[in-house]
Amino acid sequence: MNAHQQPTGSAYFIAPETAKAESHTLSVLVANEPGVLARVIGLFSGRGYNIESLTVSETEHEAHLSRITIVTRGTPTVLEQIKAQLERIVPVHRVVDLTVRAHALGQERPIEREVALVKVVGQGDRRAETLRLADAFHAKVVDATVEHFILEITGKSSKIDQFVAIMKPLGLVEVCRTGIAAMNRGPQGM
Amino acid sequence: MTNTNTQTPDNQTPDNQMTGAEIVLRALKDNGVEHIFGYPGGAVLPIYDEIFQQDDIQHILVRHEQGAGHAAEGYARSTGKVGVMLVTSGPGATNAVTPLQDALMDSVPLVCLSGQVPTTLIGSDAFQECDTVGITRPCTKHNWLVKDVNELAGIIHEAFRIAQTGRPGPVVVDIPKDVQFATGTYTPKPEVAQNTSYQPRTQGDINAIQAAVELMASARRPILYTGGGVVNSGPEASRLLRELVELSDFPITSTLMGLGAYPASGKNWLGMLGMHGSYEANMAMHDCDVMVCIGARFDDRITGRINAFSPNSRKIHIDIDPSSINKNVHVDIPILGDVGSVLEDMVRLWRALPKKPARAQTEEWWTQVDRWRARKSFSYKHSNDVIMPQYALQRLFEATRGHDTYITTEVGQHQMWAAQFIEFEEPNRWMTSGGLGTMGYGLPAAIGVQVAHPDALVIDVAGDASIQMCIQEMSCAIQHNLPVKIFILNNQYMGMVRQWQQLLHGNRLSNSYTEAMPDFVKLAEAYGAVGMYCDDPRELDGKIAEMIAVKKPVIFDCRVANLANCFPMIPSGKAHNEMLLPDEATDEAVANAIDAKGRQLV
Numbered sequence: 133m134n135a136h137q138q139p140t141g142s143a144y145f146i147a148p149e150t151a152k153a154e155s156h157t158l159s160v161l162v163a164n165e166p167g168v169l170a171r172v173i174g175l176f177s178g179r180g181y182n183i184e185s186l187t188v189s190e191t192e193h194e195a196h197l198s199r200i201t202i203v204t205r206g207t208p209t210v211l212e213q214i215k216a217q218l219e220r221i222v223p224v225h226r227v228v229d230l231t232v233r234a235h236a237l238g239q240e241r242p243i244e245r246e247v248a249l250v251k252v253v254g255q256g257d258r259r260a261e262t263l264r265l266a267d268a269f270h271a272k273v274v275d276a277t278v279e280h281f282i283l284e285i286t287g288k289s290s291k292i293d294q295f296v297a298i299m300k301p302l303g304l305v306e307v308c309r310t311g312i313a314a315m316n317r318g319p320q321g322m
Numbered sequence: 323m324t325n326t327n328t329q330t331p332d333n334q335t336p337d338n339q340m341t342g343a344e345i346v347l348r349a350l351k352d353n354g355v356e357h358i359f360g361y362p363g364g365a366v367l368p369i370y371d372e373i374f375q376q377d378d379i380q381h382i383l384v385r386h387e388q389g390a391g392h393a394a395e396g397y398a399r400s401t402g403k404v405g406v407m408l409v410t411s412g413p414g415a416t417n418a419v420t421p422l423q424d425a426l427m428d429s430v431p432l433v434c435l436s437g438q439v440p441t442t443l444i445g446s447d448a449f450q451e452c453d454t455v456g457i458t459r460p461c462t463k464h465n466w467l468v469k470d471v472n473e474l475a476g477i478i479h480e481a482f483r484i485a486q487t488g489r490p491g492p493v494v495v496d497i498p499k500d501v502q503f504a505t506g507t508y509t510p511k512p513e514v515a516q517n518t519s520y521q522p523r524t525q526g527d528i529n530a531i532q533a534a535v536e537l538m539a540s541a542r543r544p545i546l547y548t549g550g551g552v553v554n555s556g557p558e559a560s561r562l563l564r565e566l567v568e569l570s571d572f573p574i575t576s577t578l579m580g581l582g583a584y585p586a587s588g589k590n591w592l593g594m595l596g597m598h599g600s601y602e603a604n605m606a607m608h609d610c611d612v613m614v615c616i617g618a619r620f621d622d623r624i625t626g627r628i629n630a631f632s633p634n635s636r637k638i639h640i641d642i643d644p645s646s647i648n649k650n651v652h653v654d655i656p657i658l659g660d661v662g663s664v665l666e667d668m669v670r671l672w673r674a675l676p677k678k679p680a681r682a683q684t685e686e687w688w689t690q691v692d693r694w695r696a697r698k699s700f701s702y703k704h705s706n707d708v709i710m711p712q713y714a715l716q717r718l719f720e721a722t723r724g725h726d727t728y729i730t731t732e733v734g735q736h737q738m739w740a741a742q743f744i745e746f747e748e749p750n751r752w753m754t755s756g757g758l759g760t761m762g763y764g765l766p767a768a769i770g771v772q773v774a775h776p777d778a779l780v781i782d783v784a785g786d787a788s789i790q791m792c793i794q795e796m797s798c799a800i801q802h803n804l805p806v807k808i809f810i811l812n813n814q815y816m817g818m819v820r821q822w823q824q825l826l827h828g829n830r831l832s833n834s835y836t837e838a839m840p841d842f843v844k845l846a847e848a849y850g851a852v853g854m855y856c857d858d859p860r861e862l863d864g865k866i867a868e869m870i871a872v873k874k875p876v877i878f879d880c881r882v883a884n885l886a887n888c889f890p891m892i893p894s895g896k897a898h899n900e901m902l903l904p905d906e907a908t909d910e911a912v913a914n915a916i917d918a919k920g921r922q923l924v
Contacts, residue, residue, distance in 0.1 A: 162519075163518075163519055166467070167455060167456075167459070167467075170456070170459060171459060174459055174460055178460050209648065209652075212648060213645065213648070213649055216644045216645035216647070216649075217645050219644060219645070220643065220644075220645055222463065222464040222484060222519065222520045223464075223519055223520075224519060225519040
């Protein structure tokens with residue numbers, strides 16, 4: 133989550149970066165062993181790359197494989213370098229740039245979804261309004277008292293951003309987001 | 323163990339049941355280890371106890387863990403084998419960090435075994451505890467904390483495989499003390515590499531190699547730019563490189579790390595390139611039309627200003643590490659693979675070319691190269707009164723002819739002069755800290771080289787500042803009868819720092835003068851070595867011959883001109899064709915060499 137972009141490597145890279153930074157979603161398949169997440173995020177901080185979103189969980193229990201989904205931002209050269217550097221990490225099995233793959237399949241982007249829990253506190257009309265909007269966003273009520281709701285919402289990050297913004301004046305007190313889970317469209321596996 | 327079963331199953335014969343410490347020694351032997359460099363401490367006592375009770379592996383006691391690491395690096399680089407170091411927990415492990423990073427940047431295969439506090443105490447801030455795997459994660463190729471004695475042997479075998487295959491590098495195996503005491507099963511070294519996520523590719527893509535050979539054959543102004551990858555790939559890669567040069571008649575230059583892969587006496591040799599490289603090498607890099615980069619990585623010390631780097635060339639890049647491709651410089655034909663394997667294909671395909679390029683195709687280029695050569699960019703003004711550092715190295719090199727010589731260096735001006743003036747005919751003869759630039763590397767590295775080659779002449783070309791960074795290893799050299807020769811170019815300054823202060827900071831020599839310099843002759847004698855002193859150019863040859871004849875470690879205090887600068891030089895932020903040459907480097911030119919923007923660079 134570095135605020136600014138680093139050029140790759142050389143101390144002599146004094147020419148201003150002219151290539152445009154893009155946001156890409158990477159899927160990293162790793163052996164589920166101690167320290168593997170630290171290796172991945174240490175690479176990002178150590179080399180000055182950005183992490184916009186990070187999600188990790190074991191996906192294949194028998195094979196001890198975990199899938200890390202990282203949204204990162206950089207110029208095409210930097211993104212290539214990130215992929216190559218990730219592949220150098222010994223327990224990393226595969227790195228797939230889902231955004232590049234989506235483009236190759238003629239799609240704008242891979243499917244990217246996020247889950248959020250949103251706690252809203254309020255009384256009277258504001259409660260009715262909260263429920264009406266939750267319904268419009270297909271958010272579910274998962275917990276409630278007479279003064280609060282906890283809403284569960286799934287969707288693209290932009291949809292969740294919008295929902296959170298709308299809930300703010302209605303008494304939003306807490307938000308928890310999972311980060312992005314992503315996959316390419318179509319029948320082929322990763 | 324709670325197992326009360328008296329029957330021993332097939333895979334648990336008493337033969338393969340042993341303590342963790344025994345497993346360590348057995349695994350080292352099975353991986354062909356003959357020497358380890360280390361320093362004992364509380365958390366590795368069980369392993370030291372095993373070392374005491376065997377004779378197959380010789381332990382070289384250093385005086386600081388950093389020395390163990392650099393010695394193991396010197397050992398590895400002069401033999402092509404894996405270097406092994408053994409350190410204790412806490413400060414032992416943290417002292418190993420510098421050589422680990424050094425080995426990572428220069429791609430040296432190194433296995434570091436470290437002791438750790440017992441597993442039950444991990445995380446409790448125990449005495450001499452540190453998060454070794456956490457601290458060494460970014461400075462190793464891979465590392466492990468062994469929590470189960472039954473996994474220990476497998477991990478050590480895998481550690482050796484990872485250290486020496488693909489792009490070589492350092493690995494750490496952190497072994498808690500209770501795991502060293504526990505009894506477990508020894509698993510033998512697997513015959514075939516296991517199916518894991520780590521499977522480096524050595525074979526290059528034949529289509530890419532074919533395209534590269536065709537591009538090379540079309541070149542009018544070609545150059546081969548080689549690096550440490552050729553040396554790391556093994557002697558066969560150097561032989562193939564020589565064959566390729568012979569076949570193609572291309573001019574060849576090399577980085578600091580690759581010296582010796584092609585002989586300095588070869589007729590196509592242009593000398594080293596880069597910040598302090600030769601005029602002909604850098605000009606040829608700038609003006610070439612086809613560049614073949616073989617096992618080098620376009621480091622900033624090589625490229626100079628990146629947007630002015632070889633602007634009109636098509637570039638071929640052979641490297642085993644995908645992350646080296648297109649990292650600093652965009653290349654047209656990347657070839658992923660081991661240098662030796664790719665060169666083999668390349669030589670074969672070159673021989674199979676339907677129409678070989680005529681000699682006339684590169685004739686004009688060679689004429690130009692010869693004009694650049696005639697500039698004699700390493701020249702310096704000789705003096706009859708003081709020893710010029712360049713002269714000292716020329717005489718040293720002449721004196722070593724006919725000997726089985728290995729050279730190590732520290733870091734600074736003396737290192738660059740050594741690279742310029744000492745000629746290497748074979749790979750694995752030149753050990754220097756290139757990527758990390760570690761002062762203090764040379765003496766322990768020389769010790770490692772001498773351990774591997776007891777009868778060879780091993781010389782550490784040193785500076786008066788660098789040598790003091792690991793001077794304690796003199797004691798190690800004496801203890802193990804390692805007759806290393808330390809040749810100090812003593813100018814009483816941190817020469818390279820002083821040179822940069824002159825170039826960049828108005829000659830304000832902030833803290834770069836070596837005040838309170840020790841008497842190196844007495845220092846040598848205090849350790850039980852031989853001390854020598856020379857400040858007269860006329861006596862130099864005789865004293866160098868005397869130094870070489872001594873069968874003990876020698877510290878040679880060679881007093882050289884204090885304020886000599888290392889030229890030629892590409893100042894920071896400048897391009898290859900904007901070199902500062904020795905005869906043009908007047909005080910004014912030096913003072914104005916670097917502008918405000920360049921001053922911010924390293």
